[in-house]
Amino acid sequence: MTPILKLENIQKSFPGVRALHNMQIELMPGEILAVCGENGAGKSTLMKVITGVYHADAGNIYLNGEKITIKEPNDAYSKGIAIIFQETSLFKDLTVLENLFVGHEPRRQVGPFKVIDYDLMRSKAQEIFKFLGVDMDLDVIVDKLGVASKQMVEIAKAMTYGAKILILDEPTAALTNKEVRALFSTIARLKEQGISMIYISHRMEEIFELADRVTVIRDGEYVNTANINEVTENQLITWMVGREMSNIYPKTDLEIGDVMFEVQHMNRSGLINDVSFKLCKNEILGIAGLAGAGRTELAECICGLMSKDSGKVILNGKELEISDYKDAIAQGIVYASEDRKKYGLVIAMSVMENTTMSILDRISKSSLINFGTERELTDQYMKELQVKAPNRDFVVENLSGGNQQKVLLSKALVAKPQVLILDEPTRGVDVGAKYEIYKIIEKLAAQGVSIIMISSDMPELLGMADRILVIKAGKLVWEVKRGPDMTQEKILEKAL
């Protein structure tokens, strides 16, 4: 059978980075091909080459056996190739309907004029969403939609172009479980219609659920391809990382110290309802709950990013005055946000500027920054977290997603926290790097830092936490220590 899409010998370099080298990939008609690889392996770059966002420096692209060139994204669209990005590319201020057809509105003839055929647009849009199995208000402004709905609009937009090949680059990274299920059922419908898909994800269980075949790439090079039912998770990890990995959670049995940190009667109307808990030195406290349960809001109230109605935050027996996040950092409470863009990173700035931005006063003397210290600290954390960037002045925007996450962690660690609050610390991070991050969390705990880990990744919580709090609708509903009762089933039961 002729592949619907085939790439061979693709080369792509950026200044100082060889992103793709002799890359190859084959997509068969109607299949779902997973593409796996560590952060920075070149997955997104490869997809951008396929969709005309980047031009390869060398190499060939074949569509149905015919050699083609893809000049720009619209060119890819017109050839039936569409990508759903990690961040959506929709026009925020336009309605769903307008977004679907912007630039290729159906027209009809009125006398000498061709005018936009709004009725046809609307009926086509309705038909597409029906086919996708999605309820959608066509007249809502896209900016008002959540991530999951925006993604559906992007998929629908691809359908208006009659896409035959759909690329999904980490589509579930920011979705709730329920939204993931909805997306998967849409993907199944697309597959039934014979649409070929390339699926990128760091979540192994998704790959095994969806994919027909899987291609692994490493450091910009092709490694291997296998049928999904002829390969194990361990085998894939070995191909991705280039070595065997038997244990993913480097948890050791640390002696847990005395109570160091305490939250008393935290309240925020409609979000947090009288939450109290204690945290010991050396302890890793997991916080579980469904999306929207108030876990992030709790963290934000603790560290002054959101104002609280009442509640005390106590560190080493002393009540802290925290009116904004600066106060929290100054007193040793550091938060690494789940939302890299919102409270986390300034993506237009360099790795170094991001790493040190919250501690500039500590490394300055009479308002002059000590650049030597700044560079040293940045290099130290880049090395410790294995941030894959050509140098410390590299702009964060050009890092792969997982490496942006590592810079976010560097920024938190450099502030030398006594209490470190990690919100979804490994979202979008590959298995090898996850392991490195867990090792760092363990090391910090051993050094006496208290850690709060908010995570939707249940195996990660079970693998790392000494104790888990379950939050439901802003309330603390259950607490469990590491032991036979700390199981996924019990936690889910309490969270639901």
Ligand SMILES: Nc1ncnc2c1ncn2[C@@H]1O[C@H](COP(=O)(O)OP(=O)(O)OP(=O)(O)O)[C@@H](O)[C@H]1O
């Ligand atoms: N516009 C750019 N300018 C410079 N370097 C870039 C650019 N885009 C990507 N890179 C580099 O190319 C390499 C591959 O990045 P890419 O985003 O393709 O990785 P990825 O496999 O998608 O990783 P992740 O799993 O973290 O999303 C990385 O080293 C990245 O820093």
Ligand SMILES: [Mg+2]
């Ligand atoms: Mg990527």
